[in-house]
């Protein structure tokens with residue numbers, strides 16, 4: 634039987650437990666980011682730590698059987714927006730920014746979270762993009778409460794992004810999460826206040842703004858996963874799994 638979008642209090646506690654463990658893995662991997670490390674090494678570490686935490690890396694083997702995602706961690710460098718594939722050849726350099734996006738199945742329930750990390754000293758522009766992306770996620774989360782709508786979240790994200798002089802990706806969106814890696818509803822990062830589904834207590838969503846330095850158009854690389862900015866500009870990504878509670882959003886990651 635297909636389960637609905639609303640999670641029980643017990644399920645939310647399990648998602649929160651998994652989310653805390655996953656956040657620790659993500660921050661430990663982020664702590665390893667430095668010039669000279671490969672994204673392969675970051676992924677090996679993250680997969681091992683997820684297993685040590687009692688979870689399963691939910692991105693690994695995700696997708697179509699003909700081309701499943703090969704890793705537990707997405708590593709998205711500079712102009713890569715999301716879904717970059719870890720590789721021994723992808724060695725981080727001073728001045729890069731790298732998005733680390735990670736998902737875990739824990740006790741049968743899923744969480745999803747991402748951050749963008751500077752590699753050594755980065756440009757003022759890159760720092761501004763990273764800061765605006767984080768700020769837009771926080772603004773979006775502040776709108777995630779019962780009675781508000783998906784559009785309120787979307788509007789808050791877009792406003793912060795565009796006021797900072799950046800664009801928000803249209804073709805990739807946040808999503809419900811919990812029983813599956815990706816569930817309904819779609820949670821766009823652009824939109825109008827009051828539009829879309831009303832948020833209800835017990836809904837669990839992954840909110841994930843993706844901001845671009847210039848235009849928001851995307852291209853898919855030949856590997857069938859890596860999604861980059863069409864114009865080659867930088868992009869940053871932050872994501873939390875949150876539960877809608879009667880008191881507002883509860884961040885679970």
Ligand code: MG
Nearest residue numbers: 745839841872
């Ligand atoms: Mg996600």
